[in-house]
Amino acid sequence: MDAKPQQNQEPPTSTLPPQGATSVPPPPATMRTTLRRAAFGAMAGAVLVAGAVIAVPDDAEEKAAPAPGPVARAETAAAAGSPASLSDLTALIGDRQKWVETHPSDAQSWAVLGTAYAEWGRRSADAAYFTRAEQALRRSLAAQPGERGNSAAWVGLGTLANARHDHLAAKKWGETVRARQPRTWTAYPVLIDAYNGLGEYAAAARATEKFGTLRKGAPALARTAEMYRNQGWREDALATAQEAADRASSPAEKAASLHRLGDLAAERGEPAEALAQYEAALRTDPGHLASRAGRARALTALDRTDEALADYRTVTSKLPRPEYVLELGELYESMELDGDARTQYAKLRELLAQARTAGVDESLTEARFEADHGDPEAAVELMRTAWASQRRSAEVADTLAWSLHRAGQSEEAMQYADQAVETGVRDASYAYHLGAIEAALGQDGPARGHLEESLRTDPEFSPLAAPLARQALEALGDPASGGPEDLRPPPEPSAPSSPQAPSPSPSPSSSSSSSAGPESPARPEQAAEPRQEPEKEPGRSAAPSPQTTKSGAAANV
CATH class of the missing domain: 1.25.40.10 (Tetratricopeptide repeat domain)
Structure with a gap:
C-alpha cells in the first residue's frame, strides 16, 4: 500500500522550461x-x-x-x-x-x-x-x-x-x-x-445537466449537489451530496465529498455536524487542507478558538490562500488580539500583491478586506471593475453592495444587495448585508426581517459580523404591536362634511427594492452594460450563486 500523501509534498521541477520562463526555485523531489x-x-x-x-x-x-x-x-x-x-x-x-x-x-x-x-x-x-x-x-x-x-x-x-x-x-x-x-x-x-x-x-445549470449525461457516478453527483445548493434547494443538495460521498471510489474523491457535506452543514448553522464531516474528510485524506480550514471555521463557531487558531496557523502556512489569511486575521480581531490581526492583514496585502503580479484575480477577497479594514472606496472601484468585466455573480453583487454601503453610498448599494439575496442561495452574510443597508436607509421593517434571517440561517456566520448583526437587531427594537389598523397614520383633519379620511401614503419601508427617486442610481442590470436575464430552467425558482463559504464582514452597521 502506498504511503499517504504528505502535506508538504511538492511536484518535481520541470527541466525544460520554454525560453524566457520565470525562474522558480526547485522544490525537493518526493517521489521517483x-x-x-x-x-x-x-x-x-x-x-x-x-x-x-x-x-x-x-x-x-x-x-x-x-x-x-x-x-x-x-x-x-x-x-x-x-x-x-x-x-x-x-x-x-x-x-x-x-x-x-x-x-x-x-x-x-x-x-x-x-x-x-x-x-x-x-x-x-x-x-x-x-x-x-x-x-x-x-x-x-x-x-x-x-x-x-x-x-x-x-x-x-x-x-x-x-x-x-x-x-x-x-x-x-x-x-x-x-x-x-x-x-x-x-x-x-x-x-x-x-x-x-x-x-x-x-x-x-444546463452545463451541469449535460455533464451528468456524459459522466456518471460521484463526480456528476457532486456537480449536481452544487447546482441544487446554488438554487437554494437545501434538502436536494444534501441528499445528492450524501449520495456522492457514498459512491466515492477513492480517498481523494471521498474527502472532497465529505468536505462538501461539511460546507452544507456550516451554511445551515450546524457547526457540530460540519465539524464531524470535516474531521471525517481529514481522516480519509490528512492532506486535505481545505477541510482543515473548514474545521477551523466550525471550531470558531463552537467557541473553541484555541483549536481554531491552531488549525488556521497550519492551513495558512501550508496553503496561504488570501481568504484563509483574512479569516485568521478577523478571528484575531474578534478576540481583541489587534497586533496579531495586523500581522495577518499585512501578510494578506503581500499575498494580494503577489497574486496581481502573477495575473491572478483576487479582487473579491481584496474588496472584502478593504471594505472592512482598509479603504472602502478602493473596494468599490475593484468591484465596479469586476462588474463591468461581466463578473456578475452573487458574490460580486454582495461585495459591491457592502463596499458601497461602507463608502457611504447605501442607496446604490441596495440594488446590488437585493440581487445577491434574490439568487436563492441561503448565505447568512448576504442577508446581514442587506439588513444593515436597509437599516441605514431607515427601512426598519425589512431590515429587521433580513437581520433575523441572517442569524436564523447561521447564528455564528462570522466572528466579527454575527455580533454586529445582533447589535443592529437590538437597536431596531421590537416591531409595533397590533395589526395593520394600528400601523396606519392618523387621518388628516377634514371638513365635517367629508365622509372618509384620505388613504394613507405608501411607507418607504414597504419594499427593500423601492426606487430612490429620479436621482437614484440604475439597478445592477443597467450598470456598465445591459445584463441579460438568465433563461428559466424547468423547476427553477431562482438563479443560483457560486459561493460556498466566505469571510464575514467586520464593520459596524
Whole structure:
C-alpha cells in the first residue's frame, strides 16, 4: 500500500522550461518518477469535483493493465472524472516531465503536464505553477494546434483561466471545445465554473445537466449537489451530496465529498455536524487542507478558538490562500488580539500583491478586506471593475453592495444587495448585508426581517459580523404591536362634511427594492452594460450563486 500523501509534498521541477520562463526555485523531489508509455491519447485535461485533474485514457498498444502505482492511480482517477491525491498528482507530473525531456513534440503529454501544473498551483496557492502551466500548454499547441484535434490543451487553458479567476477566458476556451466536440466531457467542468463565476446560472445549470449525461457516478453527483445548493434547494443538495460521498471510489474523491457535506452543514448553522464531516474528510485524506480550514471555521463557531487558531496557523502556512489569511486575521480581531490581526492583514496585502503580479484575480477577497479594514472606496472601484468585466455573480453583487454601503453610498448599494439575496442561495452574510443597508436607509421593517434571517440561517456566520448583526437587531427594537389598523397614520383633519379620511401614503419601508427617486442610481442590470436575464430552467425558482463559504464582514452597521 502506498504511503499517504504528505502535506508538504511538492511536484518535481520541470527541466525544460520554454525560453524566457520565470525562474522558480526547485522544490525537493518526493517521489521517483517512472518512464511509462510512449504517448497518451487525445483526452488530456479535465476540471472535476475539487478542480482540475488529468484525464489519460489507455494506450491502444498497451494490452496489459498498468501495475498499481501513483501514476496509474492518477490516470484512473482522471478517467473516472475524480480528483487525484497530491502524491499521485506529484508522480504524474514527474512522469510527464521525464517524458517530454526526450519527446518534446508530444503535444498530449505537454497538455497533461500543463493541466497538472494548473491543478498543483491551485491546491498549493503557488501562482508560479500557473506560469509553468501556461508555458506547457502553449508548447502543446505549438506541437499540435487545437484546430487539428488538440482539444486537451484548450481544456487545460480553460482550467488555468478558472484557477486565475479569469472566468471570461475560461468560458471562451470551454465553449470553443464544446462547439467542436460537444461530447467531450472534460469541457463541461470548465464551463460550469466559468458560468458560475460570471453569474450565468442558467447556463451553468444546463452545463451541469449535460455533464451528468456524459459522466456518471460521484463526480456528476457532486456537480449536481452544487447546482441544487446554488438554487437554494437545501434538502436536494444534501441528499445528492450524501449520495456522492457514498459512491466515492477513492480517498481523494471521498474527502472532497465529505468536505462538501461539511460546507452544507456550516451554511445551515450546524457547526457540530460540519465539524464531524470535516474531521471525517481529514481522516480519509490528512492532506486535505481545505477541510482543515473548514474545521477551523466550525471550531470558531463552537467557541473553541484555541483549536481554531491552531488549525488556521497550519492551513495558512501550508496553503496561504488570501481568504484563509483574512479569516485568521478577523478571528484575531474578534478576540481583541489587534497586533496579531495586523500581522495577518499585512501578510494578506503581500499575498494580494503577489497574486496581481502573477495575473491572478483576487479582487473579491481584496474588496472584502478593504471594505472592512482598509479603504472602502478602493473596494468599490475593484468591484465596479469586476462588474463591468461581466463578473456578475452573487458574490460580486454582495461585495459591491457592502463596499458601497461602507463608502457611504447605501442607496446604490441596495440594488446590488437585493440581487445577491434574490439568487436563492441561503448565505447568512448576504442577508446581514442587506439588513444593515436597509437599516441605514431607515427601512426598519425589512431590515429587521433580513437581520433575523441572517442569524436564523447561521447564528455564528462570522466572528466579527454575527455580533454586529445582533447589535443592529437590538437597536431596531421590537416591531409595533397590533395589526395593520394600528400601523396606519392618523387621518388628516377634514371638513365635517367629508365622509372618509384620505388613504394613507405608501411607507418607504414597504419594499427593500423601492426606487430612490429620479436621482437614484440604475439597478445592477443597467450598470456598465445591459445584463441579460438568465433563461428559466424547468423547476427553477431562482438563479443560483457560486459561493460556498466566505469571510464575514467586520464593520459596524
